Amino acid sequence: xxxxxxxxxxxxxxxxxxxxxxxxxxxxxxxxxxxxxxxxxxxxxxxxxxxxxxxxxxxxxxxxxxxxxxxxxxxxxxxxxxxxxxxxxxxxxxxxxxxxxxxxxxxxxxxxxxxxxxxxxxxxxxxxxxxxxxxxxxxxxxxxxxxxxxxxxxxxxxxxxxxxxxxxxxxxxxxxxxxxxxxxxxxxxxxxxxxxxxxxxxxxxxxxxxxxxxxxxxxxxxxxxxxxxxxxxxxxxxxxxxxxxxxxxxxxxxxxxxxxxxxxxxxxxxxxxxxxxxxxxxxxxxxx
Amino acid sequence: xxxxxxxxxxxxxxxxxxxxxxxxxxxxxxxxxxxxxxxxxxxxxxxxxxxxxxxxxxxxxxxxxxxxxxxxxxxxxxxxxxxxxxxxxxxxxxxxxxxxxxxxxxxxxxxxxxxxxxxxxxxxxxxxxxxxxxxxxxxxxxxxxxxxxxxxxxxxxxxxxxxxxxxxxxxxxxxxxxxxxxxxxxxxxxxxxxxxxxxxxxxxxxxxxxxxxxxxxxxxxxxxxxxxxxxxxxxxxxxxxxxxxxxxxxxxxxxxxxxxxxxxxxxxxxxxxxxxxxxxxxxxxxxxxxxxxxxxxxxxxxxxxxxxxxxxxxxxxxxxxxxxxxxxxxxxxxxxxxxxxxxxxxxxxxxxxxxxxxxxxxxxxxxxxxxxxxxxxxxxxxxxxxxx
Amino acid sequence: xxxxxxxxxxxxxxxxxxxxxxxxxxxxxxxxxxxxxxxxxxxxxxxxxxxxxxxxxxxxxxxxxxxxxxxxxxxxxxxxxxxxxxxxxxxxxxxxxxxxxxxxxxxxxxxxxxxxxxxxxxxxxxxxxxxxxxxxxxxxxxxxxxxxxxxxxxxxxxxxxxxxxxxxxxxxxxxxxxxxxxxxxxxxxxxxxxxxxxxxxxxxxxxxxxxxxxxxxxxxxxxxxxxxxxxxxxxxxxxxxxxxxxxxxxxxxxxxxxxxxxxxxxxxxxxxxxxxxxxxxxxxxxxxxxxxxxx
Numbered sequence: 015x016x017x018x019x020x021x022x023x024x025x026x027x028x029x030x031x032x033x034x035x036x037x038x039x040x041x042x043x044x045x046x047x048x049x050x051x052x053x054x055x056x057x058x059x060x061x062x063x064x065x066x067x068x069x070x071x072x073x074x075x076x077x078x079x080x081x082x083x084x085x086x087x088x089x090x091x092x093x094x095x096x097x098x099x100x101x102x103x104x105x106x107x108x109x110x111x112x113x114x115x116x117x118x119x120x121x122x123x124x125x126x127x128x129x130x131x132x133x134x135x136x137x138x139x140x141x142x143x144x145x146x147x148x149x150x151x152x153x154x155x156x157x158x159x160x161x162x163x164x165x166x167x168x169x170x171x172x173x174x175x176x177x178x179x180x181x182x183x184x185x186x187x188x189x190x191x192x193x194x195x196x197x198x199x200x201x202x203x204x205x206x207x208x209x210x211x212x213x214x215x216x217x218x219x220x221x222x223x224x225x226x227x228x229x230x231x232x233x234x235x236x237x238x239x240x241x242x243x244x245x246x247x248x249x250x251x252x253x254x255x256x257x258x259x260x261x262x263x264x265x266x267x268x269x270x271x272x273x274x275x276x277x278x279x280x281x282x283x284x285x286x287x288x289x290x291x292x293x294x295x296x297x298x299x300x301x302x
Numbered sequence: 303x304x305x306x307x308x309x310x311x312x313x314x315x316x317x318x319x320x321x322x323x324x325x326x327x328x329x330x331x332x333x334x335x336x337x338x339x340x341x342x343x344x345x346x347x348x349x350x351x352x353x354x355x356x357x358x359x360x361x362x363x364x365x366x367x368x369x370x371x372x373x374x375x376x377x378x379x380x381x382x383x384x385x386x387x388x389x390x391x392x393x394x395x396x397x398x399x400x401x402x403x404x405x406x407x408x409x410x411x412x413x414x415x416x417x418x419x420x421x422x423x424x425x426x427x428x429x430x431x432x433x434x435x436x437x438x439x440x441x442x443x444x445x446x447x448x449x450x451x452x453x454x455x456x457x458x459x460x461x462x463x464x465x466x467x468x469x470x471x472x473x474x475x476x477x478x479x480x481x482x483x484x485x486x487x488x489x490x491x492x493x494x495x496x497x498x499x500x501x502x503x504x505x506x507x508x509x510x511x512x513x514x515x516x517x518x519x520x521x522x523x524x525x526x527x528x529x530x531x532x533x534x535x536x537x538x539x540x541x542x543x544x545x546x547x548x549x550x551x552x553x554x555x556x557x558x559x560x561x562x563x564x565x566x567x568x569x570x571x572x573x574x575x576x577x578x579x580x581x582x583x584x585x586x587x588x589x590x591x592x593x594x595x596x597x598x599x600x601x602x603x604x605x606x607x608x609x610x611x612x613x614x615x616x617x618x619x620x621x622x623x624x625x626x627x628x629x630x631x632x633x634x635x636x637x638x639x640x641x642x643x644x645x646x647x648x649x650x651x652x653x654x655x656x657x658x659x660x661x662x663x664x665x666x667x668x669x670x671x672x673x674x675x676x677x678x679x680x681x682x683x684x685x686x687x688x689x690x
Numbered sequence: 691x692x693x694x695x696x697x698x699x700x701x702x703x704x705x706x707x708x709x710x711x712x713x714x715x716x717x718x719x720x721x722x723x724x725x726x727x728x729x730x731x732x733x734x735x736x737x738x739x740x741x742x743x744x745x746x747x748x749x750x751x752x753x754x755x756x757x758x759x760x761x762x763x764x765x766x767x768x769x770x771x772x773x774x775x776x777x778x779x780x781x782x783x784x785x786x787x788x789x790x791x792x793x794x795x796x797x798x799x800x801x802x803x804x805x806x807x808x809x810x811x812x813x814x815x816x817x818x819x820x821x822x823x824x825x826x827x828x829x830x831x832x833x834x835x836x837x838x839x840x841x842x843x844x845x846x847x848x849x850x851x852x853x854x855x856x857x858x859x860x861x862x863x864x865x866x867x868x869x870x871x872x873x874x875x876x877x878x879x880x881x882x883x884x885x886x887x888x889x890x891x892x893x894x895x896x897x898x899x900x901x902x903x904x905x906x907x908x909x910x911x912x913x914x915x916x917x918x919x920x921x922x923x924x925x926x927x928x929x930x931x932x933x934x935x936x937x938x939x940x941x942x943x944x945x946x947x948x949x950x951x952x953x954x955x956x957x958x959x960x961x962x963x964x965x966x967x968x969x970x971x972x973x974x975x976x977x978x979x980x981x982x983x984x985x
Contacts, residue, residue: 046788053784054800060781060856061806064818067828068810071821079821081828121721128717140718143725150733151917151961153934154954157941158732161739161951181729184721242811245919249942262813266820266924278814286809368879388882389891395883401876405898414894418885462884472883 065282072275079272090276100273103261107241110172110257114179114240119233121180122187126232129188130195148185152245155182160249170252178250179240186239187232194228231292238285316379318342318365318470318502323374324526325360334360336526337374342470347496347503351513352523353549358506361523362472365504366395378469389418394463398475400455402447408434408458409443415466433461436495453484460495470502477512489515510550514538522546538593544669547591554597554631554639557671560588567668570635574611575663580670587671596665597641599629601650603658612660615639617651631659737958740951750952760936764956767933770847771915774854775908778862781855782907783900786866790875804863807856816924819853820844823925845927853921861914862907869903902972909968913961933957 046054067081072090074083094100122144129141147155159178160169168174198221206216244259251260258277265274319342325335335357342348350358363369365376367388375384383391402411412433416426434440437457447455456476463471476492477485493516496503507513513520514534522529522537522545530542541547544555558569562584566573574590598606606612618630618638627643630653641659643649651657740750754760789800807815822828823843833841843849873896881891919934926932931939933953940950 046791050784050788053781054788057781057785057859058800058803060852061803061859063822063828064815064856065806065810067821068814068818071818079824080826081821121724124717125721128714128719132715132717140722143722143730147725147729149913149961149965151913151934151954151957153917153919153937154736154957155729155733155917156919157937157947157950157954158736159728160941161736161947162732177728181725184725188721242813244813259811259813262817263920263924266817274813274817278811278817281811281814282809285811289809366879366883368882387887388879389885389887391883392885393883395880397876397880399874399876401874401880403877403881403895403899414881414886415884418890466885 068275068278068282071272072279074272074275077272079270079275090272093271093273094276094280097273099256100258100261100277103256103258106255107258110175110179111237111240113172113176114183115233115237117176118180118183118187118236119229122184122232122236123191123229125184126188126191126195130192130198144188145185147182152182156245156249159246163250169250170255172255174250175247175255175257178246179243180236182243182246183236183239186235190232190235191225191228194225194231198224227292227295230295234288234292238288241288242281242285317344317346318504319377320361320365321375321377323361323364323376324372325357325364325369326372333357333372333526335364338526338528339374340521340528340531342502342504344502345500347505347516347518349505349507349513349517349520350523351507351510351520351549353508356523357526358508358523359474362474362504362506366393366472367391392466392468394466394468394471396456396459396463396471396473396476398478400447400452400459400479402455402458402462404447407444407446408439408450411447411458412462412465415462419466429465433465436464436498437461437491452480453488456480456488457491460492464495464499464501467499468501470504473503473505475507476505477507477509485512492516514550520550522549524549539665539667541591541667542669544589544591544672547589547667547669552594552640553591554594554637554641556590556592556633556635556637557673558588558590560584560586560668571633572611572613574613574666575609576666576668577663579668583668583670587673588668589671590666590668592639592661592666594628594640594642596661597631597639598660599641599643599650600658600660601655606658606660607662610660610662611666612658614656615659616656617653619653620649631657633659736947736951737955738951739947740949740955743948743951750948753949754952754956760953763931763933763936764953766847766930767916767957768960770851770854770932771912774851774858774915775862775911777851777855778858778911779904779908782859782862782866783904785859786863786870789863789867790870790873804860808860812857812920815857816853816921819849819856819921819925823849823852844925847926847930850922850926850932853925854915854918857921858911858914861910865907865910866900866903870900873899905968906972909964913964916957916961 070083071079071081073086073088074080075085075087075089076083125140125144129137129144156178159181163169163174163178168177202220202224203216206220207213211219242259243257244263247257247260248263251257256264258281262274262277265271265277320338320340323335323338324333326333338357338361340348350361352358360369364371367383367386367390371384375382377383378391378393403414406414409430412430413426416429421429430443431440434443437460439454439457439461442450442454442458447458450458456479459476473492477488480488489512492503492505496516505512505516517534519531519533520537521531524545530537530546532540537546537550541550541553547553547555556567556569556574558567558573560576560579560583561568561573562579562581564573565576565579567576567588567590569590576588576590579588598610600606603612613633615631615633618632620630621628622645624645626645627649629641629643629649631639631641633639639659741747743750754764785800785804789797792800810818824830825842825844827842827844829843830841833839843852877895877899878888878891881895882888886894917934918932919938922932922935923938926935928935933956937950937953937957940946940953
């Protein structure tokens, strides 16, 4: 959209520095109008409300979903951590999420690398295929997979879950890693080669460290996606394999048990934590 | 209308008047523009010249109404416009990066201000055609800005800014993004447009050559203040401050103490005569400023005309610059300087040799030495001005 | 380093890319095969089943038209999608615009806030809206304060819409923000200097320039909304169900893959149609990528 930049001639004089926050260049001086502020506040409220409700709710002392809670306790956390059903669901979810993250990162990482480096016909088609699970209505994907998995006897099996979630996680992983790879300066490979490095050494000592943050982001995305996924899991569930989100779903529809508030809060914290790790690593690296 | 004219201060019912204007941006302590006053006559081409961050663009933004005025007022044709919205001021603005509407064709861009003024369609078409002819872009009427070169885009911007005959045209470094050749070409174009339209042009630049060639008058900005206002030759020949002398063109600067009664500047090794000394400078530090083309070089001291200042110097280097030689000089007191020698004339010395340097005191200006004031920073001894 | 290595290296670097490029091409094979088997085949299979189960022909589709419910639900789903997209746009446009105008620190804060739905697990979010929208929930209480009683959004399309708008906001705000950031703010100053009042400068200059971002954000939200199952299932009601609920019921209660496939195909066609129309104006895949990578 910023076409002007291309028209700038090499002889261009640098723009005046920040000493002069010149209005000819930036917008008008002064803040936002009250109307705009109101809408922003309203939008922020809609965005924040769920999180702002879930966490206090989990410390409620009562047995209903009345908000705000009248008194406070840790009883729902106790109930969560002492319930065999909840703990089994948690363990199942974490194990599956790790497997999905590994599978999706390997498959997606390789695909992103291939898409980034190789020029071959049909590249666009393959990119579309990879992105398609995001665009096809998720209920349709879930039902389609359920349909064939019933025949292949993959429902209610760990491998069925891993496959189903990997399909959905791949678009995220590939996109994140492609973004990371496109920021990678290929002349570094050439530079390493002129300095006497073999292709393998170059890959291990130059490429891998530089794209590691992208790989980590992809891994984190896939992990969180699987941990959170509920539609495919609802179809593939069996009494033996019930993921945490499915257990939460059932808890709302069947039991109405505030333990779900504790589970939700833990999920919020866990999700944020996992997604923050790559960010944190990246920042630390750039300040070094 | 006529009533309003009578009620306003007489003598300034036309043109643009900037009266004690200051601007302090929120969150900053130092004013970006500090108590600036300037009267601009109708039809005048005035340039606000200064280095980056000197406040000239902020001044222009306040004129256009993009930035509010912190103190003072701006009058246009005798009317206070300080609080008026930009779209009511009827001024034309040309931006450094063109600011053409990328989703509109050249024609639509130029028609935009006319549509805002609810002009009939036929009239708009005629005016747009005329404006396109003015900037020689008739055959590009239906292109999008992205399909034009930088120079062409700036011409469109010019056409768009003058098509509705605004009361004045404000230009913010309009040539800054162009390469040298295009810049020269557009400079001539702007000068021509100024002649043909007879409109007030207010031009912001940091390029001294642009300022010197285009302007009727130049206002030199430094740290938010105006250092000096005058015609290009005033500023070049009679700089009133060391900043102006050094920002505009090159000069050799001798530092010393002003002695008004003797009519001289007492430097370390010699005392150049100095006519027209400012009595207020007596006893304090002064700097004698001489332009390179005013310095004569003699291998034989006897050929110096009487009445001229003279001093010995060592030639440090001779640089051939095409139509002239630039001669680097080092004076006995350690001052560095430079003289210009038109190509074709014999050079009186080679590097390492001593020469006698002389000049007519009439061609020298003595300005206050800012180094004398404890707060000011001491500038470099000799400064090839910013752009060179 | 020996002289021979030096002289050999240019040759090898010149030859390497080609063979390596071909080698690197194989990297995409596993993911491609995986998606073909576990995504494309199941999708094709269910479409196939919609034409063959229980008998070959268009029976499933004619049934959809005749049963009197499906068409109504389909229309409701599309309308809900449009409403969600419109509400999201109404909230996201000013929000994204504000993001381009505030200080970098405030902008970072606003980005974190807009990403909250991504960071809040889906079930936690739905559970939270369940609490907020129930009778005597926070929303009901808040409206009671201003004298409007009985605002129970739970079990209504409105309740589903509110929750969906929240989840969809990042998908709208992020493309809008990145589009708006590309708009030169000086254009508004230029319009002002040329005689346009601020609102007209906005309508004639800013709005048209932000339109591609609006279009892609709107389409993205609309498409994603069509596939939502959990939110309508938990916050809506069976009386006002949407297509995803209908599909799920057909499959899990009746094992009617043919009927579900037909409904799914219709949803898919609507999605592709929307994509096709919009792709003539904007590059949607880059928008999707931006939303996914949070840029």
